[in-house]
Amino acid sequence: MHIELRRGSSTKLYVQIALTIADRIRSGLIEPGTRLPSIRKMTADLGVSLVTVSKAYAELEAIQLITCSQGKGCYVRGTLNVDQMEDVDRTKRNNANSESSTSWNWQMALVDYLPRAQLWRHFDTSPQVRYELHMSAIQPELLPTREIIDSAYRLSSDHTERMAAYGSFQGDRELRQIFAEHFAERGLQVAPERMLITSGAQQGIDLVARTFVGPGDVVYMEAPSYTGAIDVFTSRGAKIITVPMDDEGMRIDLLTRLCDTYPPKLIYTIPTYHNPTGITMSARRRAQLLNLAQSYHCLILEDDPFADLYFRDPPPASIKSMDGTGHVVYIKSFSKVLSPGCRIACAIADGSVLTRLVAAKSTADLGSPLLTQKALQSFIQNQYGAYVSRLRDELYSRLCAASEVLEEHATMGMQWRLPEGGLNLWLQLPSNLDMRELHHQSLAAGVSFLPGSACYVGEMDTPSLRICFTVTNVELLCEGLRVLCRVIDRVTPGQGGTVADRLPLI
Structure with a gap:
């Protein structure tokens, strides 16, 4: 993989390496179970020391993006353990060496220049999602x-x-x-x-x-x-x-x-x-x-x-x-x-x-x-003027409906502010909430949202999310928000179901 290092930067080299790999993993450009280049190979490719690459991999392991094992290598974290991932990797390599193989494993040797690509990853959802609140868009039935x-x-x-x-x-x-x-x-x-x-x-x-x-x-x-x-x-x-x-x-x-x-x-x-x-x-x-x-x-x-x-x-x-x-x-x-x-x-x-x-x-x-x-x-x-005037009224009614659901069902530690226009609501969640677990359980419950981490450079792990209150009809919007609030309540440690704290209007 291509990693652009700025050697005169105030950001240490191992941090630059770790951030680049982290962005690629979170963007789905490196799939779970993929074996990363060895420390020696990465050292040779980048022209840095063994210590620098070792510290970069240690950082990635500390934030639970990869898992490393002595003598077996470092793998992008998934549902399998290191031994299982090594077996899968060995099978892939054996298949790739087979004349009858249709494996695309060789493509990992192609260098690309995509350090991050979050937009495509969060654009579509799986068929199991019933309440699509992740995409900033207007319900198709409202469009001309x-x-x-x-x-x-x-x-x-x-x-x-x-x-x-x-x-x-x-x-x-x-x-x-x-x-x-x-x-x-x-x-x-x-x-x-x-x-x-x-x-x-x-x-x-x-x-x-x-x-x-x-x-x-x-x-x-x-x-x-x-x-x-x-x-x-x-x-x-x-x-x-x-x-x-x-x-x-x-x-x-x-x-x-x-x-x-x-x-x-x-x-x-x-x-x-x-x-x-x-x-x-x-x-x-x-x-x-x-x-x-x-x-x-x-x-x-x-x-x-x-x-x-x-x-x-x-x-x-x-x-x-x-x-x-x-x-x-x-x-x-x-x-x-x-x-x-x-x-x-x-x-x-x-x-x-x-x-x-x-x-x-x-x-x-x-x-x-x-x-x-x-x-x-x-x-x-x-027709644009009359159309957009009607559209504003409809979108505002959906914002009001979303606000009512949140007022009734959101729990202590959740904060939001009602926007004066647009399509989105930004929710701040309790600081001790595990956002990865929330996203996993929310999708399992049929609700999609945009994790706040996708909206930050370096994908800082922030307890926040964006929902779009205009992308679906009022009934599905309200149902989806109620389901989401229940999942947040279930995932938040020590949550007692108390009333949320809404920020004032701006």
């Missing part, structure tokens, strides 16, 4: 899928010439004009020439990272943060530094102190209805963050998937709306609100930053599919 399909059919039938040519790398000009009108109504004045259509926000984040972030570059993020963004910046070899949050969002005072020591290349933030916590950054903090980026001549990547999904008052103006010097790249996703399958988002940038992003987009896919751009164009222009 039929209207979008009908629009796509008309376009493909009546305008065949559009499907017979490449679209613009930057995105369809008419759609960008409609986006400009959409943003203007929300206080962001931007010309279509400053926009780039991407295949979802995830591609937008990846384009920014591939264009501007390299090994060792400092990237700041909120702690916790969006799993997919952590995956992207980790894959670029960035030095990711996380900043705690309070009720106003990212702690700019702490960020400023950190920047004095580690000047930033990029600051990634989800200021509106933050994923996963639901916190909204105040207008004051947004202005402070922009001033800091200007002083350090770094980029802010403002990720905005949820701003249209407010429940009472609209959120503060975007950071991009205050940006007169081109320090902010703003990414607005329309996929979650309209059609996840269409994968449409808009990136807004200025100057050579935009030029370089368009160049990166052209090498990635020659431009987003024209059919999906055109299919959404008519709906956004003519």
